[in-house]
Amino acid sequence: MREVPDGVDRLTPVLRPVRAGNGFEEALEQILQVVRLGLVPRGGRLPAERELAGRLGISRVTLREVLKVLQEQGLVESRRGRYGGTFVLPRTADTGGGGKDAGDALRRRVAEVDLEDVLRFREVLEVGAAGLCAAHGLSGAGAARLREALDRTRDAPLAEYRRRDTMLHLTLAELCGSPALAAQYAAVRATLNDLLDRIPLLVRNLEHSQRQHTALVEAVLDRDADGAREMTREHCAGTAALLRGFLT
Structure with missing residues (x-):
């Protein structure tokens, strides 16, 4: 069975143009939602930079800064070549992400939740x-x-x-x-x-x-x-x- 039926875009409820003034922060929030919701499965590839930047209404420079943060947190990795792109890394039960820092970040988020x-x-x-x-x-x-x-x-x-x-x-x-x-x-x-x-x-x-x-x-x-x-x-x-x- 296909992961997503033809004509259905799972990212539509999450990815939308950001407001002026907080482009970096809002773009980071939205892509984090995509990852945390599993809208792109583990090992799956995020949309191409051109498409992501267009949907978010930000420059590709800003998008690359966002993706760099996600890489540093162990949530995604960038691969070069013909089949390259930005790929979602597996999450684990212990860390909720790609390592100790990501696990600590998850615990802090949970502690702050009402x-x-x-x-x-x-x-x-x-x-x-x-x-x-x-x-x-x-x-x-x-x-x-x-x-x-x-x-x-x-x-x-x-x-x-x-x-x-x-x-x-x-x-x-x-x-x-x-x-x-x-x-x-x-x-x-x-x-x-x-x-x-x-x-x-x-x-x-x-x-x-x-x-x-x-x-x-x-x-x-x-x-x-x-x-x-x-x-x-x-x-x-x-x-x-x-x-x-x-x-x-």
Whole structure:
């Protein structure tokens, strides 16, 4: 199965022109979101410099400064030659990145997070997105995208599960018809992923999550808005309970 269906750009909710005055900082934030969300898989290549700079509305000089920071943090590496480019490095459970410095940076980010604020905002956005998708219905292409995202979580190797889980939730946010909601969800999901990287993967929890995913997608496709919202609340509550248990 293809990683991304034809015509679907997973980077759209994240990559957008930066505002004048903070080009470097905002571009760094957006590319970090791409990496933290797994929108480009481990070992995968980021878009070419010309495309990235164009989408962000910055010069290639500024972009190279951003990529240099990411390289120094052990998150990406640059390769030369015909098949060169900037590639996302594997993350590990211990470091969340490419080494001790990246792991320390992740721990600092997690320590600064207001856990309850993140969990509540995540719930508001996801419940809203699920309700909108169900209430307004999905096109044939949208329904196919959602089913494919669900299917990919079912056959995911353990090491890939969280990335594919992220793709499913991002797909739901994108399909709700509000680009602003999708962008906000991408940002909060990146923070949520930082938190999830600090707790173990529990097989029993993943099995339960998969049953919830299936029920949620079925409710959306059946245009059962109340059922979709209720299942989303239940799903968010399960994740919240795990995070509170491990991190507080």
